[in-house]
Amino acid sequence: METRTKDEDPVRVLDVTGADYRRAFELFLAGTDEKPITHDRLGEIVATLPHRRVLLDLGAGDGRTTAYLSRSFDRTIAVEPSAAMREKLAVACPDALVLPDPLDRADPPERADLVHLSHVLYYVPEADWLRTVNRALDWTAPGGTLLVVLQNPESPCMRMAAHFTGVRYDLRPLADRVRELHPEHGYALETLDLHYRAPDLTAAVDVAEFMINVADLATLDPRPSRTALAAYVQDHFALPTGGFAIGHTQDMLIIRRAARS
Template sequence: MEVKTAESGPVRVLDVSGADYRRAFEQFLAGTDEKPLTHARLGEVVAGLENRRVLLDVGAGEGRTTAYLGQYFERTVAVEPSAAMREKLRLACPDAVVLPDPIDRAQPPEPADLVHLSHVLYYVPPQDWLPAVRRLLDWTASGGTLLVVLQNPESPCMRMAAHFTGVRYDLRPLADRLREREPAHEYALESLDLHYRTDRLDEALDVAEFMVNVAELATVDPLPDRADLAAYVRRHFTRPDGGYAIGHTQDMLTVRRARPAG
């Protein structure tokens, strides 16, 4: 028997520091293959580094991935402006140096062999993406790697967000502009095919609501209707076995910083 779910009213705008966001995020993590697949790929990136002295995780959040990466490095520096996230980050990474400033004001103590920026650019105005990433490239040690992660614009998750908000993110133009400005470095753009799965419509709807909570959602007027979101989930994400699967492919831009000539 299908589980009934609350489908009335507008989609909620979730505060990233609030309990509703936290519940939705935990529900998403419980049903997605993102962490094991992403961590496996990150492990391969780390294995290819020339040095593993310093990790810099920018927008480290609660520190799950920071802790995974940090085990391979001598020192970890994390940038996280959210006070609520920093509390969890310090528990996950007690030995890390934690900086509370946003990207445009942070001052890491030393260059890093890996600079990791995962799912942060959603909260940066698009016109500031290039300056922000160039700033991170300045924090990357010679021969080190900058890694930027973002949702693929053609993933089912992003198509849903674009349908309800008009917003879609894309790393490719940024990669092209960065390559034009910084041609000496090595660039690669790849995708990881990830999926959230559940047998319950109510859980699929809560996670879909979490996914459409792009930074610009609060400016959408009127807000999308939750019943329309439920109909979209049923139409696009129902599996043949009666469960639900939402693809959320992510793109990974890797920049290997060139060593100085001579």
């Protein structure tokens, strides 16, 4: 029987509740400029809020961004269905009220001045995006702000995901639909230019594998191989000076709820 090397194996399906996903996520965080850039922009948005009583973070993950934002609010509510992530969330935000329910069953006890829905819609069927955002808007206090964050469909990261899986996520049609239904609110769609940098091909491929898991890889037959993924990373992301850089530009939909509603 022919033995397959690791690189010839299919890319892994990374369960967001599993250890492999957490290791890949940590590797990504160690090499990306996402947190400092997004935190700076989030801080600017928070400073414009008329009130900073309640923060609601939907899909709070390990709580790094929740902890950063919560310093500006009197109370913090976080929704996080993953038990493994909730353990880290409890350490990062010990005073937060943490709801373990999936997003479609969550029931926050009060409206929030800032509702943060970041990189969650990948795990929601696209047919349910509008309903999900409408629920988040219902949880936003009058005069408050809802933030919806997703990868830009033309980012190098998402072009890679589309190449291997066919998926393409785009906030723009959703933003247009919400604006049509709720013209009384204020809207803006911003783009943040972000990059992951890796010193070697192995790390770059591991993070590329994490990135293409925005698709439901378990439904692909066959799944792309690590050999093909490594070749793509080498061809598209190698730097002339050595190392690798993968752009992962993200879009931020800012909905400022009308002061009276």
